[in-house]
Amino acid sequence: MDDLFEPDKSCVALNVRRLSRIVTRRYEDALRPVNLKSFQFSALVALSTRDAISHSALANSFGMDLSTLNRNLKPLLARGAIEMTVDPADARIRLVKITTAGKSLYAEALPLWRAAQKETLEKIGPEMWPALKDGMNKLIDRD
Amino acid sequence: MDDLFEPDKSCVALNVRRLSRIVTRRYEDALRPVNLKSFQFSALVALSTRDAISHSALANSFGMDLSTLNRNLKPLLARGAIEMTVDPADARIRLVKITTAGKSLYAEALPLWRAAQKETLEKIGPEMWPALKDGMNKLIDRD
DNA sequence: GCCATACACTTGCATATGCAAATTACTATG
């Protein structure tokens, strides 16, 4: 067993970042036919169930800086998959909403995502995923 | 229990990417006093034990595209923490090596990293980390 | 109503990420 405070094999950041790169590539390979990046697909998922939502609320749900979110949405906006409006009740707030075109795109992407998800889960046995996910999410619980 | 093939909560890419963002921020907060990013610290770790290594071998150990690695090394090079040479046996190969200054920098950064690692592991209980890491690494095993 | 403060977002900067195409250097084959 590695010493947990020697940074060569145990570093959580290193392990998690490498995992993120490799998993992202797998999902983006799968989504290439519909020309969606991993974040873009996740944004469509998040928006497909709610109605309009503010930038900051969405950024928070992704654990992402507001400025990052803002810029990452631009390609979806340029494609017409989402639209933005100013909150009528508070002019500071920008609301995001999926469009009809965005919903079609999402429907097109969903089976591609499922293939990547299946391929990924099969590597650990799908029944292991909930526990693994819980462990991962504990790493980022608010104190 | 969430349906594993509904993308709203179960998506491996989404969970892993969010984890990566949040964990990275924690380690980079800790490393800010020595002005090192997460990757830069990991590179110093990797180089502190070996002697010279090629770009592609290092990229491979990080699960990272060669072009990404190449560019990520530039800030360390500019600071004089690493140096690059051409392999005398094969002029296509660029070798990277940590410098004396790089080793000092690494020694300075190590206690900061340990603090972030401690804070992170305490969220799951340090004894849980080896199993969690194994699960994560299974997700990216070569087929 | 006016101002200090707080809030939501935007912009500038530096680094991160990967793919495709181009470049440079070795290697096997005829």
Add this chain to the structure above:
DNA sequence: CATAGTAATTTGCATATGCAAGTGTATGGC
């Protein structure tokens, strides 16, 4: 030993990431 093919790296492009500083808007206390 020229040459096709392969290997290691570099460059151009698009997107990803966060911090700090800036802009515009609401809000509470006066």
